[in-house]
Amino acid sequence: MEQERLPKITVILHWVLASSVFFLFVSSWWMLSLPLPSAEFTYRVLPFQLHKNIGITLLLIAVTMAAIRIAKGSNGHPKNPDRLQKLAALDHLIMYFLLAACCLSGYLSSSYSGWETSFWWILNLPAWAQENDDLNILFSGLHLWSCWALLAVIVLHIGAAIYHGIADDGLINKMFRL
Ligand code: HEM
Ligand code: HEM
Numbered sequence: 624m625e626q627e628r629l630p631k632i633t634v635i636l637h638w639v640l641a642s643s644v645f646f647l648f649v650s651s652w653w654m655l656s657l658p659l660p661s662a663e664f665t666y667r668v669l670p671f672q673l674h675k676n677i678g679i680t681l682l683l684i685a686v687t688m689a690a691i692r693i694a695k696g697s698n699g700h701p702k703n704p705d706r707l708q709k710l711a712a713l714d715h716l717i718m719y720f721l722l723a724a725c726c727l728s729g730y731l732s733s734s735y736s737g738w739e740t741s742f743w744w745i746l747n748l749p750a751w752a753q754e755n756d757d758l759n760i761l762f763s764g765l766h767l768w769s770c771w772a773l774l775a776v777i778v779l780h781i782g783a784a785i786y787h788g789i790a791d792d793g794l795i796n797k798m799f800r801l
Contacts, residue, residue, distance in 0.1 A: 629699035631801050636688050638798075643681040644722075647674060648774065675733060675740050679748075682726035689719050699797065714780055721773040728769055732762035 654670040692700075692715075701708050730748075733740055737754030741747050752758075787794040 627699050627701070627797075628800070629797050630691055630695060633688055633691055633699065634798055634801055636684050640681055640684050640688065640722075643677050643684070644773075644777070647677060647681075648770070650674065651770075671733075671738070672741065672744070675729070676743050678726050678729050679740075679742060682723065685719055685722045711783065714776060714783070717776050718773070718780065721769055721776060724769040725766060725773055728762050728765040732759055732766050735759040735762060 650670065651674060654667065654674055657666045657670065658664040660667050700712070704712060730740065731751060734751040735755045735758040737750075739747060739750065784795050784798075
């Protein structure tokens with residue numbers, strides 16, 4: 624079945640977003656296994672900065688994609704969605720929400736940790752407040768749980784993509800065609 628076309632920019636941003644999220648999940652557990660920073664061990668500094676830079680960049684990408692979706696209305700999406708298509712739209716909405724929750728909780732946790740965030744080593748972002756262990760732990764926990772929730776929704780999303788691939792209904796071609 625011929626599907627409506629998504630804007631080219633959505634397709635490009637989707638794959639940048641998906642690969643960045645994948646990289647953050649895979650690299651974060653390795654990053655946390657490095658020794659805590661000290662005068663002797665500074666291995667963590669670079670991977671943490673990289674994690675934060677990629678995270679903030681992907682938040683900007685997700686906001687752009689959501690804005691395009693709102694601005695273009697049903698362009699590339701069905702005008703009269705059936706039940707499954709409504710479910711897909713809900714899946715996208717939850718993914719956008721959880722992407723924002725992951726990035727904001729990560730940024731707040733980092734702000735309260737006392738470490739600076741230098742965006743791509745160029746722009747020093749403001750820390751919300753002074754170092755605060757309790758708030759750091761709180762936002763760190765929120766970061767972990769929002770990331771697990773995001774992973775669960777992504778698994779559903781990829782499962783749905785595989786289902787459409789097997790059904791050969793042309794839907795996944797939307798994300799593979801510029
Ligand atoms: C970390 C992984 C991924 C994330 C965070 C992600 C995120 C998203 C988001 C936010 C949308 C909505 C785009 C819009 O607003 O128009 C979307 C759509 C879509 N994604 Fe993904 N995606 C991921 C992986 C994948 C993979 C691996 C595939 C295919 C094998 C895929 C296939 C699709 C398709 C076909 C659509 C369009 C669905 C439709 O319009 O109904 N995604 N994805
Ligand atoms: C979608 C985006 C993001 C994903 C998927 C992600 C994923 C993760 C994961 C899985 C961990 C390991 C958690 C644990 O085992 O405790 C982690 C840790 C961390 N992330 Fe992210 N992250 C994202 C965005 C961000 C952003 C934007 C920042 C900051 C600007 C950030 C800062 C941190 C920090 C400081 C840690 C280590 C301490 C902690 O758990 O809070 N993350 N991240």
